[in-house]
Amino acid sequence: MTEAPTLEALSQRMIAEIDALPRRLADGARYLIDHPDDVVLLSMREIATRAGIAPATLVRLARTLGFADWSELRAVYANSFRTGPARYADKAVAAVQQDKGAGLLSETFRAQEASLAFALESNALEDITAAARTLAHAERIYVAAFMSCRGPGLTFTYLCKMLRPNVEFLGSEGSSLVADLSMLTERDAVLSINFQPYAREIDMVADAVAKSGASLISLADSRATPLQPHASTCLLFSAESPSFFPSVISAVGVVEGLAAAMLTELQDTAMERIGHIEEQLYTSGSYHAHRRAR
Secondary structure: OOOOOOOOHHHHHHHHHHHHOOHHHHHHHHHHOHHHHHHHOOOOHHHHHHHHHOOOHHHHHHHOOOOOOOHHHHHHHHHOOOOOOOOHHHHOOOOOOOEEEEEEHHHHHHHHHHHHHHHHOOOOOEEEEHHHHHHHOHHHHEEEOOOHHHHHHHHHHHHHHHHHOOOOOOOOOOOOOHHHHHOOOOOOOOEEEEEOOOOOOOHHHHHHHHHOOOOOEEEEOOOOOOOOOHOOEEEEEOOOOOOOOOOHHHHHHHHHHHHHHHHHHOHHHHHHHHHHHHHHHOOOOOOHHHHHOO
């Protein structure tokens, strides 16, 4: 290469080209995008292990991006490296590996704590605020959350309906994803929640957002998802877990934070709606009357 790119330019290029890369190269690029400090702090072999690929794949990725070898690509990261707080997810993994005597339940709770801290560290206040503003003032909100992401998606839907009307969960019972997506307009907003491996429906959401001009908030385990090119705001959560399945605890934390930020944005309108709904819950008998505080 005649002139080394900046780290930001390199990351943006990988994000733009990631869909066209072979799957293993895309896995490597995605890891580099989301863990730039690791390129400086860890060996190529360790990075490959964490990314779930072979070390040779990182060499191929470097050459695909126009570098002579891995060390030349690594130099871009070294030049831009800034000392910062260690990744919380890495801390959790290290702690679990050192404490072999702890039970899986204890390890899981520790990883969940680290995942929540990772979400707090990774999402700037201005990004949360921007996402909340978009969602608060859209004509309609559609929540796109499939498979194991359905849990945090339903949590957000429930909370958001307490704050404002016209909130729908895409592809819910009694409807279809195709029909729901066909109703999107440029006045609407979509909150999409995803982690790898991504559900096939993510491509349908991306196409519908692109065609309709709807605003998109992407909450995912990576900044390099198929939705990223269409998103006005990208928020991160960690799905790392010592258990057999990825964790969505930090995704739940982020959506609860989004709901709190939306309350701040909507203020009196939302508070009046919450009060009305709460009154209806008591009146309908959904809450025990003796629990009511006056």
